[in-house]
Amino acid sequence: MRRGTNSLEVKKLNRNRVFRYVNSLSETSMPDISAALDISGPTVLTIVKELKSAGVVEEVGELESTGGRKAKALATVWNARYAIGIDITKNHVGFVYTDLSRKAMKHERIRKTFFYEEQYFQEIAELLEDFISRNGIPKEKIEGVGIALPGIVDREKNLLTYSHMLDLHDVSCERWMSHIPYPCELLNDANAAAITENIFSRSIRSNMVYLSLSNSVGGAIVFADEMLSNDGIQDNYDGRFMYMGNNWRSGEFGHMVIHPDGETCYCGKKGCLDAYCSALRLAKLEGGNLKAFFKKLEEGHEEYRKIWEKYLSNLAIAVDNLRMCFDGGIVLGGYVGNYMEPYIERLREIAAGKNIFGGGGEYVRVCQCREEASAYGAALYQIERYISSI
Ligand SMILES: [Zn+2]
The missing domain is CATH 1.10.10.10 (Winged helix-like DNA-binding domain superfamily/Winged helix DNA-binding domain)
Structure with missing residues (x-):
């Protein structure tokens, strides 16, 4: 003690x-x-x-x-408390709600383009109220709303410090709370998705690196061992701790250089993982439709097969780097992670060939939650906070 x-x-x-x-x-x-x-x-x-x-x-x-x-x-009493998660992306908004069971009770995704004006915040608040009333959630039982964003979030200040995708700097949670009548918390989208993965993989007591392959590449670092609760390791999720870094910028794996002097990344550097493995890189081949890319790949599209093989070899470099740094399980999530299942063995094979310590590539796996993982994680964050307060 x-x-x-x-x-x-x-x-x-x-x-x-x-x-x-x-x-x-x-x-x-x-x-x-x-x-x-x-x-x-x-x-x-x-x-x-x-x-x-x-x-x-x-x-x-x-x-x-x-x-x-x-x-x-x-x-x-599962329905004693509820929490709602919202995932804000450049072109969509996702909603999920959960209760004390921590199951995703309902999820929805609406096409909505982000614009930084009062009207947008108001419209999101209206969509939220609509979601709440359509699902019959009693307002007095709502513990809070978690808002997942594609950017760096200072959790102490509840402030989005930077988002390339939304082209924003220093946007406080107050902007949301002036329209939403429930306690709100901002979260990085990859961190939120990692919370979901934690809940799904409760039985696996393993340190985890979550690699989010969405329109930008990000991630999260989660320690399974409760004894690691030192400074810099914040937020307890079901007995696990997420490492947030000194400036809330941990897990920015997208800007890990995998090819020196390689392709230019949006951050200005050359050779970042993001420039090779973001979902946009594949989706743009089909006019922004990632699903169509994977459908054609599955049907044997020769050119896409080559592109995909190259994608996997770049991804394997990153996966091996992460394994060398963290020696934990690696979970592939985000938009591409959702389609990765049929190709995971091939990725494991390439990654295993790089591992100087030998062994197979079983340490890499595909995320278990394939729908609205970020919105769901944002809701789970709020319900976990409540459970911790009991
Ligand atoms: Zn970069």
Whole structure:
């Protein structure tokens, strides 16, 4: 136990552990909680009472008995709190909502071009209200709204410091909150998608680098080990920590140089990964339609096959670099990640050939959430904050 940890903190910690345990199962009982968490029966009883009066846990009948008195079944009141995630891109807006179950209850994507004027913020607020009422979400139960953006976000100040895609500098969350009547938090889109991946891959206790291959290339660094909670490693998601860097610019893998003096990147440097592996590079071959590119590739389009092989060989350089730096699992996400499944073995093969430590390329895998991962992660961020406060 940490020096200075007092009984009040221990109580809060135990209450949180009990809630998370109940929340991880469809139903459980007080004896089960006591045994699983090694907390005394009377303490569990007190905590369960508190959670029931807070309205987040309820009795749902009796559990099947293996002899003796039947135990009361307990479960989370899933709909006690809700959170909504919004993903803002240059041409679209995505919406997702979740509750305490942390499942994506509904997702939507609307074509909407970004423009930096009051009218745009107002329209997003109206679309949000429409989304809320169409899905019957009780407003008083909304914990908050997470807003994922393609840019650098200073999480302490809740400020978008820079976005190349949206051509913005220093836009505070206040701009959103003056139109949206719920607590809002800004998040980098790749960080938000990595939160989603964390929840999907809960069973895999592995350090993870998330490489987002969208219209720009970005990523996130997630440590599985709770003991790494030192300075610079912020935000706890379900027992994992995301490394944010000293200036909130960690995981900008898109600007890792893979070919010195190579192609010019939008950042002005030459040879950045972004210049080779952004989704735009493939989509532009089909007038901006990435799906059409992959459809033709699948149908055996010869020219696209060559382009794709080159893409994979460039991606393998980045994947190998990340493996050398972090020695963790690498998850491919973003727009291209969603189409990567049939080609992952080929990528693994190329990447394995570069690994000086030998072994195969199994450490690279495809993201598990294929739809609205950033919006979903932004919603999860808000619900996780609530769960942490229980
Ligand atoms: Zn660059």
